[in-house]
Amino acid sequence: MYDSGKIMAGLVIFGCLVTSPIWYNALTGKSGYIPKPKIVTDKKRCIEPKEYIRTRHKDLLEDWRESVVRKGIRTYVAGDKKRYTMSLTRTCMNCHSNKLDEFCLQCHNYVGVTNNCWDCHAYPKGI
Numbered sequence: 001m002y003d004s005g006k007i008m009a010g011l012v013i014f015g016c017l018v019t020s021p022i023w024y025n026a027l028t029g030k031s032g033y034i035p036k037p038k039i040v041t042d043k044k045r046c047i048e049p050k051e052y053i054r055t056r057h058k059d060l061l062e063d064w065r066e067s068v069v070r071k072g073i074r075t076y077v078a079g080d081k082k083r084y085t086m087s088l089t090r091t092c093m094n095c096h097s098n099k100l101d102e103f104c105l106q107c108h109n110y111v112g113v114t115n116n117c118w119d120c121h122a123y124p125k126g127i
Contacts, residue, residue, distance in 0.1 A: 035110045038102040041095040047078045061088065061117070088121050 024030075046053050048060070064086040067073040076084045084091050096103050108115060 033110075035106045037104075037106050039095055040097060040102075043095055046095070047076070047082070047084050047091070049079070052079075058115075061092075064088075088117060 053060070064076065067076075068086050074086055076086045078084060104115070
């Protein structure tokens with residue numbers, strides 16, 4: 001192999017490019033960052049347990065959308081049998097009113113996802 005030096009150099013450059021995000025986060029100290037959203041409310045708990053909401057809130061909101069828009073069902077019965085109105089602005093935003101910097105966007109930006117909630121819903125004033 002006469003081009004083994006070029007191949008090895010190419011592999012090293014490729015390896016550096018592929019692992020550059022890992023090195024960047026390690027060198028800047030961002031590898032241990034975990035967002036800590038702030039909830040400004042006087043309520044003690046969410047409509048479901050915290051672990052469920054953290055992992056499945058997208059599924060819950062999609063189920064709400066299907067139930068309200070397609071089936072006309074507007075009441076959600078939680079695991080503890082309490083009833084809630086299926087409404088992003090009237091139920092969720094009562095507790096999560098600090099959307100911009102301190103709650104939703106903090107986690108969504110961290111994991112690199114975008115949501116389309118505000119494509120249909122009126123954006124509440126003051127948040």
